[in-house]
Amino acid sequence: MARDSETDDGESTAAERPVHATRGLVEMLLERAAESEPSRENLVLDATPAADFETDLGVDPSTPVLSHVYFPMAGRAVSDVFGVDLGTPAGRGRARxxxxxxxxxxLTRRDDLAGVVLLAVPPWEDLLAFDRRGRRLPLTVVDAEPPAESLPE
Structure with missing residues (x-):
């Protein structure tokens, strides 16, 4: 029998799994959607654990905060020929x-799904969050910048 916080298949209920995203990412995604209209956007997103931010976000340190995007052009030639996405590092990008x-x-049947999907529709002012089954999730936008990343020397 499922506990109150889980569905019959063991997944947490939508009300208990808010999605967190940085304001910078949200603004960039909305701008990109507006600029590409009438074409659709479909981008892979990645998260940073809340503990990695310099600012205390007021959430559990292990909470994933959507903060990065992988653009579809990276690794496109290999993906087009072999169907392997080299633009997204292995084990990353569980959001879209x-x-x-x-x-x-x-969400529609034509959409590429992920564990979490952020969706924008005109007038491009807000994002909606969904789980892979199309259930709405609460979205919390945080005013924090992810830590700077650098390539190893």
Whole structure:
């Protein structure tokens, strides 16, 4: 029998799994959706653990905060030929951003899904968050910058 915080298949209920994203990422995604209209956007997103931010976000340190995007051009030639996505590091990118320039403000059968999907629709002012089953999730936008990353020397 499932506990109150889980569904019959053991997943947490939507109300208990808010999605967190940085304001910078949210603003960039909305701008990109508006600029690409009438084309649709479909981008892989990645998260940074809350503990890695310099600012205390007021959430559990292990909470993933969406903070990065992987653009589809990276590794495109290999993906087009072999179907292998080299633009997203292994084990990363369990979230996705989609835009629906003509609507609807919900996930459709044509969408690429992920554990979490952020969706934008005109007038490009807000993002909606969904789980892979199309259930709405609460979205919390945090005013924090992810830690700077550098390549090893």
């Amino acid at each position: 951003f989609l835009s629906h320039p003509q609507g609807p403000a919900e």
